[in-house]
Amino acid sequence: MSVVVTPRLILRPLSPSDADAYVAMRFHPGVAQWLPASAGDPLKRVQATIAAFADDWRTRGYAPWGAFERVALGGDVAREGRLVGHVGLRFLPEFDGTEVLYAFLPDLHGKGYAREAAAASLDFGFDVVGVPSILAITLETNVRSWGLMQRLGMTRGPDGHYKGLDVVRYDIDVASWRARRS
Ligand SMILES: CC(C)(COP(=O)(O)OP(=O)(O)OC[C@H]1O[C@@H](n2cnc3c(N)ncnc32)[C@H](O)[C@@H]1OP(=O)(O)O)[C@@H](O)C(=O)NCCC(=O)NCCS
Structure with a gap:
């Protein structure tokens, strides 16, 4: 099971x-x-x-993480703070693909935390797990969520259905992500 540290977050199972x-x-x-x-x-x-x-970490090598605040203690030293969200990758049988998912407590919205964590998830998916593409789904009314998909460079694909809901779908492949990152 992997732990990833971003500038402001600790992502761990x-x-x-x-x-x-x-x-x-x-x-x-x-x-x-x-x-x-x-x-x-x-x-x-x-x-x-x-x-x-935990099962997915064991069998697939990826699953969503808990997102914890990274509390600076001086220098490079930091400790784990409160749990503020979840983020990461999950295999979605309904779409036969791997999704990036995210959710943060409202007091962290609008500060770039979700983007920071989702970008780390895409890095992990493409560079460590080695999936060829990653999708994301949300309600059309969830503007903040599909806005983040767009900010990550994902492009809109065909709409779909998930757990009885109509959802919009965005995708990105490894080449597009690497081109965007460099
Ligand atoms: C969906 C969700 C994760 C999006 O979070 P978010 O905070 O809007 O997304 P980002 O991390 O990209 O933050 C973007 C905002 O932070 C601002 N920001 C501030 N500091 C920033 C920084 N250092 N880096 C990047 N953006 C920063 C951006 O300007 C932008 O502001 P704006 O909203 O006024 O345009 C969040 O709304 C959420 O958790 N919602 C509830 C659960 C949910 O809907 N999950 C998705 C289900 S499909």
Whole structure:
């Protein structure tokens, strides 16, 4: 399981002890309104999600990370702060491809954190995992989400359906990402 450090974030696989903090992020009204409805006890749901992500880390070599604030302690030394989001890659059977997903607590919106973390996810997917292309989906009304897809250089593909919802789809391939990065 991989850990990635960006200028302002530490991205690491979630563990069972993160469950309460993950509930607070995933079920914050400003986050949950944009994600597929999740029935049942939130704690049990995120415990199942954390377990499913751990399975994917073992079997696929990638899964979403928890995004933690990187708290500077001076020099290059930093410690992990609060859990502020999730971000990373997940295989989507419905699209037969690998998606980049992201969600952050509202107090971090509009500060570039999601872009920083999503860019690190694309680097990881193309350079470490070696997937040829990555997709992203969202509701057409989620302007901030597809705006981020565009800011990453992703291009709009055919619309689709996911968990009973109409979604817009964006894609990027390894050559386009590398050209954009250089
Ligand atoms: C979707 C989501 C992750 C997008 O987050 P975001 O903060 O808008 O995206 P970015 O990280 O690209 O930030 C962009 C903004 O930060 C600003 N910014 C400030 N400092 C910045 C920096 N250092 N680097 C880059 N941008 C910076 C940009 O100017 C831009 O501002 P604007 O919104 O006024 O145009 C966020 O809205 C979210 O978590 N929503 C709830 C969950 C969700 O919808 N998830 C997606 C489901 S498909």
